[in-house]
Amino acid sequence: MDPIAYVNGSFVPLSEAKVSILDRGFLFADGIYEVSAVLDGKLIDNASHLARLQRSLGEIALELPESLERIEEIQKELIARNELTNGTVYLEVTRGADRGRDFAFPKGVRPTLIMFTSAKDIINAPSAKTGVAVITVPDIRWTRRDIKSVALLAQVLAKQAAAEAGAGEAWMIENGLVTEGGSSSAFILTQDDVLVTRHNSNEILPGCTRKAVLKLAEERQLRVEERPFSIAEALSAKEAFATSASLFVQAVISIDGKPVGTGNPGPMTQRLREIYVEFARATAV
Structure with a gap:
């Protein structure tokens, strides 16, 4: 089964998940990420990870395109759709894709939000x-x-x-x-x-x-x-x-x-x- 990822508002097969080549995460590493563990199908210490996500975003003046509550809902939906028992949920927020490559922050560009899961037996590794x-x-x-x-x-x-x-x-x-x-x-x-x-x-x-x-x-x-x-x-x-x-x-x-x-x-x-x-x-x- 092709795993399911989340890209900018849509759940899509991982093999079809795409972002623009002009995305600033790709061009400048202008983005923040988090990795939350999953154990027995549930998120581990996720509030701490989301708090750190929010802090890191604030340090580079980057806004979340969704609320923290909605992000956790998406994480849980990915866990369910991928039937993930043990592993991780990766999420990344970038400053989005402008029409060209300019170092200064673009105006009027919506941030990119992507997520995907990975299976890993952390307990029995x-x-x-x-x-x-x-x-x-x-x-x-x-x-x-x-x-x-x-x-x-x-x-x-x-x-x-x-x-x-x-x-x-x-x-x-x-x-x-x-x-x-x-x-x-x-x-x-x-x-x-x-x-x-x-x-x-x-x-x-x-x-x-x-x-x-x-x-x-x-x-x-x-x-x-x-x-x-x-x-x-x-x-x-x-x-x-x-x-x-x-x-x-x-x-x-x-x-x-x-x-x-x-x-x-x-x-x-x-x-x-x-x-x-x-x-x-x-x-x-």
Whole structure:
């Protein structure tokens, strides 16, 4: 069956989904995107993703062509039409297509809104049990990483380097410190049982799963520090892990070929994953 996508007000077969070659998302990466997880046919932590979508759009003065309520309705309709049980819903908003290519914002142009689904068994993914290797790469991105922009070339290059190295993720390094992963937030558990992840700022994307995991950890009275950490500190840690909508909580077992902790997923990481899955199922819509 040809999956169903949503393009500017219409549900269409994915193979027939099209936007103009003059769309500013294509020409300038002038757009914002979000990815929400789907578990048991329901959206996970979606309100957080839509709030981040609205914030990112505001940072680049781009208006939504639909209300947030309508966007969630479309997400749910796509899940139903595609009979999606587990996976993700991707959405993208661009500044639309003008009659030509001009850097300045066009006037009187309706933004483009597209969505599609992808099947993925996040719960039972093999890497969830084995953990993943990570490599390090320089962070060459722009300085507004808090905006979830579709301009992802630096992340593409980082993820390709990881793939070529047989790793599952790349951690990006700036001034000797980890910013975040190519598509995830980075965490370590110190020898003193403190969870450490970089604080939110323009230097990283404010991860929705990261936010939820921190709240869940604090509710269980785990010690948390939001600050940068180095690769040396990560390699001396008990455990390391990554979080994202398409991973939930995933162990990092090595960095640049050197083991983290025992070189296997650690008990705290595994427990946090269990807690997050419980939260996801309890709050899904």
